[in-house]
Amino acid sequence: MIKESVQKAINEQINKEFYSAFLYLAMAENFEAMNLKGAAHWLFTQYKEELGHAEKFMEYMNEVGGRVELKAIDAPKREWKSILEAFEDAYKHEVFISESIHKIMDLATRENDFPTQNFLQWFISEQVEEEEQTLAIVQKARLVGEQGYAIYMLDRELAQR
Numbered sequence: 750m751i752k753e754s755v756q757k758a759i760n761e762q763i764n765k766e767f768y769s770a771f772l773y774l775a776m777a778e779n780f781e782a783m784n785l786k787g788a789a790h791w792l793f794t795q796y797k798e799e800l801g802h803a804e805k806f807m808e809y810m811n812e813v814g815g816r817v818e819l820k821a822i823d824a825p826k827r828e829w830k831s832i833l834e835a836f837e838d839a840y841k842h843e844v845f846i847s848e849s850i851h852k853i854m855d856l857a858t859r860e861n862d863f864p865t866q867n868f869l870q871w872f873i874s875e876q877v878e879e880e881e882q883t884l885a886i887v888q889k890a891r892l893v894g895e896q897g898y899a900i901y902m903l904d905r906e907l908a909q910r
């Protein structure tokens with residue numbers, strides 16, 4: 750049986766993954782409204798990935814006899830003026846999520862919860878990727894700046910995801 754303290758931390762993480770999904774969905778809708786369809790597509794794909802993360806945590810809780818507790822999801826920000834602004838927020842958010850997962854790993858280590866430590870390995874690698882990919886887009890968006898044609902090209906690149 751999974752310990753109460755670890756269950757609590759995982760339930761909080763489930764909420765954070767749903768919030769992540771909500772944040773990316775809000776960003777996707779923002780770029781739909783701006784007709785930057787490539788950015789919208791990239792972010793909508795990320796929204797679905799985040800739902801998958803929440804589901805993965807829930808599945809694990811069920812496997813180890815924990816009880817999933819769903820909490821209210823905070824409303825995300827509504828407006829981003831540029832691809833750069835959105836991806837800067839996305840990168841910061843992913844760093845926050847990585848730290849949150851590292852804290853659960855720390856807790857599972859202190860609690861001698863080996864199955865949870867093993868389970869979290871996947872998320873630790875996943876977060877390295879998520880930080881890397883959002884930062885790469887921030888760096889490209891910085892390079893592009895305010896140049897309309899370059900923004901158009903970046904949007905086309907984001908459509909490839």
Ligand SMILES: [Fe+2]
Pocket residue numbers: 766769798799802846
């Ligand atoms: Fe996630």
Ligand SMILES: [Fe+2]
Pocket residue numbers: 769799843846879
């Ligand atoms: Fe993420």
